[in-house]
Amino acid sequence: MSDQMPVNAEEIMAVIERNDSARLRAWLKTCTSCGLCSESCFFYLANDNKPEFMPQYKARKTLGELMKNKGKVTRAQLEEMKEVAWARCTMCRRCSQYCPFGIEIAVMINVARQCMRTQNVCPDRLMTIDQSYVEFGNQMSIPDEEFVETCEWMAEEGQDRLKDLEIPIDKEDTNIMFVVNSREPKYYPQDIQEAAMVMHAAGENWTMPSHGWEATNLSMFSGNLKVAGQVTQTLYDAAIKLRAKKICITECGHAYRAAKYEGPYWTKQPGGKAPVEVTHAVALFHSYMKEGRIKLKHKFKDAITYQHPCNLSRSGDLGELGDELMEMLCENYVPMEPHREWSHCCCGGGGFIPMGADYKKTRMVAGKVKAEQIQKTGAKFVLVPCHNCTDQINDLNKEYNLGIKVMSFKELICELMDLPPHMKPEGEEDE
Amino acid sequence: MYAFVNGPLVWIAFAVLVLGSLWQIVSLYKMSKRTDKVYYDHYNPGAAAASVWAWLMPFGSRSWREHPGLTVGTFAFHVCLIAVPLFALGHAATLEFNRGIAWPSLPDAVADKMTLVFLAAALFLLIRRFAVPQVRIVTECKDIVVWVITVLPFLTGYLSAHKLLLDPDTMLMLHVFTGCLMLICIPFTKLAHVFLFFMTRAFIGSEFARRGTKTW
Ligand code: SF4
Ligand code: SF4
Numbered sequence: 001m002s003d004q005m006p007v008n009a010e011e012i013m014a015v016i017e018r019n020d021s022a023r024l025r026a027w028l029k030t031c032t033s034c035g036l037c038s039e040s041c042f043f044y045l046a047n048d049n050k051p052e053f054m055p056q057y058k059a060r061k062t063l064g065e066l067m068k069n070k071g072k073v074t075r076a077q078l079e080e081m082k083e084v085a086w087a088r089c090t091m092c093r094r095c096s097q098y099c100p101f102g103i104e105i106a107v108m109i110n111v112a113r114q115c116m117r118t119q120n121v122c123p124d125r126l127m128t129i130d131q132s133y134v135e136f137g138n139q140m141s142i143p144d145e146e147f148v149e150t151c152e153w154m155a156e157e158g159q160d161r162l163k164d165l166e167i168p169i170d171k172e173d174t175n176i177m178f179v180v181n182s183r184e185p186k187y188y189p190q191d192i193q194e195a196a197m198v199m200h201a202a203g204e205n206w207t208m209p210s211h212g213w214e215a216t217n218l219s220m221f222s223g224n225l226k227v228a229g230q231v232t233q234t235l236y237d238a239a240i241k242l243r244a245k246k247i248c249i250t251e252c253g254h255a256y257r258a259a260k261y262e263g264p265y266w267t268k269q270p271g272g273k274a275p276v277e278v279t280h281a282v283a284l285f286h287s288y289m290k291e292g293r294i295k296l297k298h299k300f301k302d303a304i305t306y307q308h309p310c311n312l313s314r315s316g317d318l319g320e321l322g323d324e325l326m327e328m329l330c331e332n333y334v335p336m337e338p339h340r341e342w343s344h345c346c347c348g349g350g351g352f353i354p355m356g357a358d359y360k361k362t363r364m365v366a367g368k369v370k371a372e373q374i375q376k377t378g379a380k381f382v383l384v385p386c387h388n389c390t391d392q393i394n395d396l397n398k399e400y401n402l403g404i405k406v407m408s409f410k411e412l413i414c415e416l417m418d419l420p421p422h423m424k425p426e427g428e429e430d431e
Numbered sequence: 432m433y434a435f436v437n438g439p440l441v442w443i444a445f446a447v448l449v450l451g452s453l454w455q456i457v458s459l460y461k462m463s464k465r466t467d468k469v470y471y472d473h474y475n476p477g478a479a480a481a482s483v484w485a486w487l488m489p490f491g492s493r494s495w496r497e498h499p500g501l502t503v504g505t506f507a508f509h510v511c512l513i514a515v516p517l518f519a520l521g522h523a524a525t526l527e528f529n530r531g532i533a534w535p536s537l538p539d540a541v542a543d544k545m546t547l548v549f550l551a552a553a554l555f556l557l558i559r560r561f562a563v564p565q566v567r568i569v570t571e572c573k574d575i576v577v578w579v580i581t582v583l584p585f586l587t588g589y590l591s592a593h594k595l596l597l598d599p600d601t602m603l604m605l606h607v608f609t610g611c612l613m614l615i616c617i618p619f620t621k622l623a624h625v626f627l628f629f630m631t632r633a634f635i636g637s638e639f640a641r642r643g644t645k646t647w
Contacts, residue, residue: 022463023470026631030624033574035566036494036501044565051568060569097646098494100486101628102635261642265469272472317643341644342493 007078011118012071016063019111027103031056037105040098042344042369043088055095055105058084062112071115078121085112086123087362090350091221092310097342110223117223123355126222133227137234138214139354140182148210150185154193161414162197163425170242171207176284177244177276178208179215179235181252181387194410195250198285201419202293206248212238215249216387217258221351225266232263239276246277248284251408253309253386254349256280256316282312282385285409286321289328297418300330304407305379307336307370307393308343309386319343326383329412334377346370348392364399367392371400382406436604436611444611451618452626459630470634473641482636483629485647492647504555511549512581515542516610521592539592546589553582577621583609 038044038054047053062081066073073081091106099105116122132141151167158165168174178199184191199206212234219228239247249256260278269275288294306326313319319340326333336343347366352359370393374382384390384406393406463470485491495502514537516522523536537545557578560570587609589595591602616622632646639646 021466022459023467023631023634025462026459026627026634029621030627030631032621032624033560033566033569033571034501034505035563035569036498038565039497040494049565051564054565054568056569057565096635097639098497100494101624101631102482102638102646103631104635104638272469314644315642319644341639 005075005119007071007073007075007119009071009073012066012073012115015111015115015118016067016071019114023104024108024111027101027108030101031103032100034100037095037099037103040095041089042092042094042347043366046366046368053088055089056103058088059105059108059112063108063115066112066115075119075121078116078119081112082116082121082123085109085116086126086351086355087359090310090345090347090352092345092349093314094310094342094345097314113221113223114225115223122222123351123359125354125356125358126218126351129218129354130222130224130227133214133219133231137211137231138182139216139218140186142182142185144211144213147182147185147213150189151192151208154189155196158193158197160425161193162200162419163423165193165196165200167192167196168207170210173243174205174207175245176204176206176248176279177239177242177246178206178248178250179213179238179255180208180250181216181255182214183216183387184250191250191408191410194408194414195281198288198294198410198413198417201417201423202288204288207242207244209238209242215252215255215259217255217263218351218354220254220258220262228258229263229266232259233267235259236263236267236275244276246279247274249278249280251281251385251387251410253311253316253388256318257311261315280312280316280318281409282318282322282325285413286325286328289325294413295418296329296416298416300381300412300416301332302381303332303334303377303379304330304381304383305334305336305374305377306339307346307382307384307386307389308339308341309384309389310343310345310349312385313339313343314341322385325409329409329416330383334379336373336377344369344373346389346392346396348386348388348390353388353391360395363392364395367396367399371396371402374402374404375400380404383409383412385409433600433604436608440611441607444614448614448617451615452623455618455623456626456630459627467634470637473637475637475640478640479633479636482639482646483632486628486632501559504552504559507548508552508556511545511552512585515545515549515585515588518542519588521588543589543592546585549585550582550589553578553585573621577616580609580613580616580620581622584613 035054037056041053041055044053062085089109091109093106096102096104129139132139136142148169151169155165155167178195180192217228217231219231235247247259249259260274264272264274306322308319308322313322347363352363380403382393382404384393385408390406396402397404489502489506490496518535518537519542520536520539523534526532526534560566584606587602587606591599591606596602617625635646
């Protein structure tokens with residue numbers, strides 16, 4: 001239906017004007033078309049170095065065209081741009097590290113996405129997700145009661161693994177308010193249980209909110225920043241209401257970036273800082289290990305590598321901590337090359353995973369770079385602290401016959417940790 | 432004509448260069464105060480300086496290290512581009528003769544060699560534009576125009592110093608003329624990256640530093 005709607009150039013221009021900044025102007029003026037950004041982009045590398053995949057060209061074909069035509073473009077043009085802005089860039093920002101002027105192609109692509117979103121040009125699944133956030137507060141349309149029930153069920157079931165395991169809901173004045181990716185209650189409730197086990201074992205004073213428990217923010221990628229701001233505000237509000245000291249994001253990449261770095265701007269926080277400190281499971285688990293609050297029976301023995309999610313290790317400050325945590329937990333950690341902030345995107349981010357089946361083939365082609373990186377390490381285990389990367393690497397595993405197993409930190413810690421005697425379930429106590 | 436080119440035009444060119452650049456910098460700065468809150472919220476002078484520095488050094492950034500050929504070409508191009516006009520004996524002598532300012536200079540033979548290095552590097556960059564598909568696809572007409580504007584003063588300078596092609600006086604006039612043209616174009620074309628480089632790098636250095644990562 002929207003296919004027949006005329007394009008509203010004013011709406012597009014309003015987005016461009018809103019995003020018109022001195023740095024955007026400086027970028028447009030300085031780009032010397034040197035091409036240095038090309039080989040930094042995994043899309044370019046995975047698509048046989050086809051020039052159409054080089055970052056600057058993609059920015060030019062989207063935002064550039066919109067600006068040049070002052071928003072007066074046809075639906076057909078918008079559809080073409082959609083395939084560039086969503087299916088050829090994950091906004092991973094690696095290219096800005098390689099550009100002599102630090103031009104942020106990802107930001108330009110993001111503005112282009114916002115422009116297109118005003119015309120309802122956006123991968124369908126991502127648009128539905130915006131709706132789901134508005135109606136349910138989470139991307140998977142889970143009612144709050146169902147979430148709370150899942151937690152109760154997981155706590156009860158988890159008592160077989162850790163005596164008296166609890167998942168406190170809406171507890172006030174805690175140190176940590178832990179929030180999850182709604183994939184967890186929907187498909188992987190074990191994840192919630194395992195996170196709870198780690199925090200319980202570490203003696204953490206923590207809670208989960210019955211409302212505002214969703215950490216993901218896919219509206220950041222659909223280009224609907226109004227909804228993105230609402231999602232973030234709900235999260236902040238929950239923490240403020242419960243007077244939690246910190247918000248801790250589960251092992252999810254973009255959720256951390258949204259809550260810590262972009263969210264403060266969507267919600268107009270003074271100084272661009274979140275009103276409540278935002279941390280991530282990687283940092284939390286790192287501190288438990290470092291402070292000796294979690295003890296291990298032994299380290300993980302097999303060769304294992306680590307996927308540095310772009311949103312944690314490049315757009316977030318967790319590259320080094322991720323590596324350190326790997327060293328603390330594993331005997332034989334083999335990093336991928338390049339890694340940390342220079343890591344390649346796996347092509348799960350930028351909204352790619354939820355874009356669904358239509359885009360799977362593109363995702364598998366572009367993921368080749370990551371598949372090869374993994375293969376080169378020779379490791380059969382890959383630790384992945386991000387849900388979107390997890391889905392992507394599991395898919396790559398099948399596509400490229402990698403023969404690997406994907407793990408998360410909480411899963412690994414639960415497997416390795418040495419529970420104090422009073423936490424061991426009946427029958428396992430040593431006394 | 433000769434008198435105008437070698438006299439007032441030079442002053443006009445310098446005035447346009449200075450005032451034009453200042454105007455660009457001031458207007459962008461003012462705009463940034465309004466539009467780049469994120470930059471002022473997280474401004475990190477150390478990271479900004481480190482980011483600028485790493486990219487000013489050959490092989491100082493990861494990107495330079497991964498592209499050694501282009502790095503050598505780019506640095507040869509830029510070092511000669513700045514050093515030759517600044518320290519050419521002819522320029523120093525002119526300055527001293529007209530204004531009585533003593534200025535350090537390079538021996539003629541060195542400036543001569545550096546001009547050739549510059550021209551070779553420029554040719555390399557031009558060929559690269561057309562030969563490398565990912566560069567060709569983003570190359571526009573204005574990239575070529577800017578290239579020509581930058582190369583002409585060096586070419587004419589070399590030709591006039593060696594009394595080639597045209598009679599030396601005419602060639603010298605062309606040299607001064609094209610030199611002025613380049614100076615005038617700096618603030619208003621892609622050549623503005625001379626000064627904008629520092630702005631954009633300071634921004635990205637700070638922006639990535641706030642996320643605990645590096646851009647070099
Ligand atoms: S690396 Fe930067 S300057 Fe070079 S083409 Fe890419 S965006 Fe432009
Ligand atoms: S942000 Fe990432 S995916 Fe997008 S163009 Fe740059 S390197 Fe490629």
